[in-house]
Amino acid sequence: MTDRYAVFGSPLGHTKSPFIHSAFAAQFGEDMSYEAVEAPVDGFEAAVRAFIAAGGKGINVTVPFKVRAEAMADEALEAANICGASNCLKFEDGRIIADNFDGVGLVRDIEDNLGVELKGKRVLFAGAGGATRGALGPFLEAGVAGICIANRTVEKAEEVAHLLGPRGSIHACGYDAIGQGFDVVLNATSASLTGALPPLPAVAFEGAELAYEMVYGKGKTPFLALAENSGAEQIADGVGMLVEQAAEAFQWWRGKRPNTRPVIEDLTIPLE
Numbered sequence: 044m045t046d047r048y049a050v051f052g053s054p055l056g057h058t059k060s061p062f063i064h065s066a067f068a069a070q071f072g073e074d075m076s077y078e079a080v081e082a083p084v085d086g087f088e089a090a091v092r093a094f095i096a097a098g099g100k101g102i103n104v105t106v107p108f109k110v111r112a113e114a115m116a117d118e119a120l121e122a123a124n125i126c127g128a129s130n131c132l133k134f135e136d137g138r139i140i141a142d143n144f145d146g147v148g149l150v151r152d153i154e155d156n157l158g159v160e161l162k163g164k165r166v167l168f169a170g171a172g173g174a175t176r177g178a179l180g181p182f183l184e185a186g187v188a189g190i191c192i193a194n195r196t197v198e199k200a201e202e203v204a205h206l207l208g209p210r211g212s213i214h215a216c217g218y219d220a221i222g223q224g225f226d227v228v229l230n231a232t233s234a235s236l237t238g239a240l241p242p243l244p245a246v247a248f249e250g251a252e253l254a255y256e257m258v259y260g261k262g263k264t265p266f267l268a269l270a271e272n273s274g275a276e277q278i279a280d281g282v283g284m285l286v287e288q289a290a291e292a293f294q295w296w297r298g299k300r301p302n303t304r305p306v307i308e309d310l311t312i313p314l315e
Contacts, residue, residue, distance in 0.1 A: 046075040047098055048296065051091065051112075052105035055079045057260070059310055060103055063289045066309070067301035075100075075297070082108065088115050091132070091139075101133045101296045103289070109143075109173060116141035125206060126176035131292045142295065145174065146181035148288025149257070149281075154185070156283045156307065159227065159253045162186035167225040169193050169241045169266075170232035171200040171215070174257050178231070179203070183211040191225070193218050193243070218242040228275070229255045230266040240265035248273035257281040263314045282310050 129141035189212035194200035200215030254270030
């Protein structure tokens, strides 16, 4: 019997997840299907349980359901528990298990695909939402020297910084307090979805090895253009993170690690 998987979100008109997981399955000849389920905003939990009842083995979760996915799980593994959100569920022995692979996928893309070692690096995150929350643990495990979280509302950034403060050097600030000295600068805000620019000063990119846009498929966003014009050595969008987190989910579900490089190449849009 074909094993069923899916991505749940709303809206899902441009999701790449079915393409990615179909490509992964083809690498191993796995007998599995993968679909997109645009669940009603007020009916996510019911839709998930219906998918389980129909034989579903696992799902990826995207906006706006990540927090609710973690909340409905019988067991939340560390990454999901820390950030209070899950981008992946596995259904096993009548139980729902939640994990979050966004952070580890991001680290793998930066280090393995882009060639930037994070150990000892000073990192700036623009934005204090779920994307930043999910990345903190894996970044600290990678051995970064310190993390700064900048946000319009400093109190929210401070709240996120306190999540993993005891494990490493994390501090919060407003955008007006950002200086230079960062090796990696990441845009974890949703600004680029609408073509807007987070209020980052140009000085933040001076001497940076990498500026990373966590949105993907938008070409050279205003964030990436500012980074390139302000001295960042390398710019990248989030397509590699998207594929790498999907690979983590596939391995969790199927016990096999897919080759991500050809899939990333297929989905990459030149940053011109």
